[in-house]
Amino acid sequence: MTDPEKENVEIAEFGLGHLHVEGLQLVTYVNNDRYCAKDLVLFPKQTCPEHLHPPVNGEPGKKETFRCRWGTVYLYVEGEHTSEIQGKIPKGKEEYYTVKHEIILNPGEQYTIPTNTKHWFQAGEKGAIVSEFSSTSRDEADVFTDPNIIR
Amino acid sequence: MTDPEKENVEIAEFGLGHLHVEGLQLVTYVNNDRYCAKDLVLFPKQTCPEHLHPPVNGEPGKKETFRCRWGTVYLYVEGEHTSEIQGKIPKGKEEYYTVKHEIILNPGEQYTIPTNTKHWFQAGEKGAIVSEFSSTSRDEADVFTDPNIIR
DSSP: OOHHHHTTOEEEOTTSSOTTTBOEEEEEEEEOSSOEEEEEEEOTTOEEEEEEOOOBTTBOOOOEEEEEEEEEEEEEESSSOOSSOSSOOOTTOGGGOOOOEEEEEOTTOEEEEOTTOOEEEEEEEEEEEEEEEESOOOGGGOEESSTTOOO | OOHHHHTTOEEEOTTSSOTTTBOEEEEEEEEOSSOEEEEEEEOTTOEEEEEEOOOBTTBOOOOEEEEEEEEEEEEEESSSOOSSOSSOOOTTOGGGOOOOEEEEEOTTOEEEEOTTOOEEEEEEEEEEEEEEEESOOOGGGOEESSTTOOO
16 A cells, blocks of 8 residues: 555444444545445454445446455345345344345455445454445445444 | 456457567456456566547546556556656557656556546566556457557
């Protein structure tokens, strides 16, 4: 990382005050009017809460590809519920984690999440590093299922 | 890399028949209607010939960010000519390498090339690995300065 990038590392705790349970660490390499690329770093079992990327200013919402680089990621998207999911929903937050179609990503594996689709994800026991390739990122437009979340 | 990706490694020799001089090796991770992500692997001193990405079907042409991961990349774009460039233009090809504004990228450094802008690049003595984040890739639309090139 270059110095400007080091200053640009983002800690997202979503206004919930328990970063190690629900939170995310991000490095954004580029985010312009056409595309975006980030690396996401997750602590062991750390969870990014359920959200979706709605249309913004007449443009379709963010579409994104998660490519696992290190560790394991349990990703949940809309679709048929997986009978016994590997991820653990944070205690007391069951109502805010509604999609349960499980995708497991190990290093070198990736999955593309369509626009306007609910998703959440959790790192495995070791944590995880995930590259995110996407259309333009507009975090302030994200819609979270948990009404307590402030982005 | 997963097996489908291994089958998807691309060797671009541009119809010139001297891959180690002018050529490129690519792995495409994703290329959809919104964005694209690839890794480019270059042999020592291997050169990607000068080209630009024009508008396609009323959409602005490809915009791309090169992020050096390993080795050194000498990148040339439109703008004031650098007085003594580090890159070596392939012999006899001088007329097809017209832009000489030099940007040197070492690991962790990156540069974004605007749409519709001529550029070419060459790896340093050790070769290079470069991540390319971009808008949708439509290689068949690329315009090369060298009329002998077939993409």
